[in-house]
Amino acid sequence: LILWLGGGIDYALFILHRHRKQVLAGATVEDSIPLANGTAGNAVVFAGSTVIVALLALAVTGIPFLAVMGAVAAGCVAVAVLVSVSFTPALLGLLGERILSRGARARIGHEAHRAAALRPMSTRSAVLMGLGGTVALAVIAIPALSMRLGLPDGSQDEITSPQYRAHAVIAQNFGEGVNGPLLVVAELPSTPADDEILGEQARLAELLADYEDVAAVAPVATIDDGRILTFQVVPQDGPSSESTEALVHDLRALSPLPDGTVLGVAGMASGNIDISAKLADVLPVYLALVVGLSMVILVVVFRSLLVPVIATGGFVLSLFAALGAMTAVYQWGWLGSILDVHNPGPVLSFAPILIMGVLFGLAMDYQLFLVSGMREAYVHGLPARTAVVSGLRAGRAVVTAAAIIMISVFGGFVFSHLGMVRPLGFGLAIGVLFDAFVVRMLLVPSAMHLFGEKAWWLPAWLEKVLPNVDIEGAALERSHPIHAVEEREAIPAGA
Structure with missing residues (x-):
């Protein structure tokens, strides 16, 4: 239910945000809705696919209730995706320009709603952000090295x-x-x-x-x-x-x-002990399976080898930082008086694998929301490093809102009267916080800037084999006011 609610809001919000920006920039409602659904909606489909893969893969644990939980949650996410790409555009069509306030409708097409001039971030800033964020998450992850698994008494x-x-x-x-x-x-x-x-x-x-x-x-x-x-x-x-x-x-x-x-x-x-040992043994298998399948999806979506590696590396950092924070609080007793941890003990045995599955799905959502905008701007003619800033500006509001929603939902369980639920809520809330605001907002843009054009490199033979899913909407438009690109012929995806 939480994933269905949170995912449904996130996906609809992404399409809605894109549609509003286009209408404010001067596009008609009739032109904006299919374009928003063909770009943001396309990203939603692939974002939902990564979440579904992560949840269905819980079956490899061999624990029946986890497999059932994953299958039901995957079904909920699939419904959320279908509703977002079908019902949301229909509702936007019925609302027309009423999706905007009266004041905003009076300023449609105003110069203030046009994309501002873009300048790439400085390489020095990119290096400092990348190093600072990586070191901070690595330090927070240290307690995870001593994590013990068990069931609460x-x-x-x-x-x-x-x-x-x-x-x-x-x-x-x-x-x-x-x-x-x-x-x-x-x-x-x-x-x-x-x-x-x-x-x-x-x-x-x-x-x-x-x-x-x-x-x-x-x-x-x-x-x-x-x-x-x-x-x-x-x-x-x-x-x-x-x-x-x-x-x-x-x-x-x-x-x-x-x-x-x-x-x-x-x-x-x-x-x-037996359950904890079984789950600990299957963790690497589960991680490899989820990451492997999702890497394939991301390579198809972004037509790049480095972007999926950056996305996955960032997820691993945020995952271990979340596990480290959870170990420090619930096993070591840090901040126990604030979070009502009066008797520290082992970490809930199935918490790491659940957090891994849910956090991976959400991390890939945020990755697609941000980097699809970078890919879109790059394909439509912006230099690679300028496209990073363009995509970050276009997607950060949605990622921020989506992350705050999920942090609020998960954070509500931190003070539950059920001892089994508390570490799950804390681990998911802190994991989303790290992934959305440190990894996706800082580390990914800095890495994309440092790699520049190389971030979009794809071997010629692989480019011929991969299907072109056109997540950037190159086939749908000839001009691109959202990313401040002059009207021109659309550049084919992967060019």
Whole structure:
């Protein structure tokens, strides 16, 4: 629902913004709507495609609820794209010039609405912006190197919540480990005699109790005529602690015992560890799949090899900065008094992969909103470095508004009463903040300026193979007042 609402607003806003600028510059409503839909609407289709790819790729995690969540969210984004490129133009046609205020309608075609003279940014400014932004995000990302994954227990909930109070009472009266006992199952190599079962239980219980992080061991049941013995093992610390995680690994490493007894460890703590390990293992695969498929889309859209690399590199920076900030707050406890983090612990195990998927989709949205304008101005005749400034001016208002909307939506979850939701909201909000205002507004324009004409380089053989999607609308117009290019023959895309 959040992605459908946020994405729908972003996509419609992009088309609406383009249409308003064209009408204010003097274009008729009848000419402006198809042009806005053929340029901004085209960008919306490909932006939505990258989001859908990122969400559907959640199926590679092997976690059913993540796969279902990704598929449903992808369907919502697809609906948002279809509505934006169909219903929005129809509504604009019905409204006509009433899309503008009375004062604005009186100034249609005024010189103030024409594109101002453009000058490329200085190379010195581009270098300073690029270095400053990169270093800042890299420093913020440092805590991500020590990130631990896990599932929250009652200790991370609000102090006034029933979950926290129950957790605290149990921990105070019986010990932290009682909140997450382990179930150890021992399968003996052969079925013992009835009078030997008690001795086997005592032997194994003593073996388990010898571990420093074990508070208590109690036999629970015997199965299969005593061949399978079960024990409840109470750790010294809570289920999300590092010592309990180490204990689970140590107990599993015991199996098999010298006499052939096979041990298995289950329970909430071990389940958390298994899920977290599975998600940690699949993170690189998911990232490679999403980035690979989206790189193909971006190469087709921008007809460039460097632009997709710049876009992806910026996303990686903003992703790790978001994970670093989330680790510092929810695992280390920084700013805990402000963000109501009273008991720091491991980061929610499925938060990184969800943040990766959602943030990648939004990052590519912002990339397309900005760089499609740069591509458009470049194809219509502006020098490469001047086109960077033109595209930035044309798209920054939309990206700013879209980012503020998403930050507000995600930020609302930071103070939720649900401990599981808080880190997700914080990670997404801070990730959008970093990506929109540092990566897309600073790093991407500076990199595009420094590369200049080379940013749009494409091998001749690849240019012949790729379809021309004409995201810049070169086939739709012969003059380009939006980017201050004199009326002239349109330059074919990729020329």
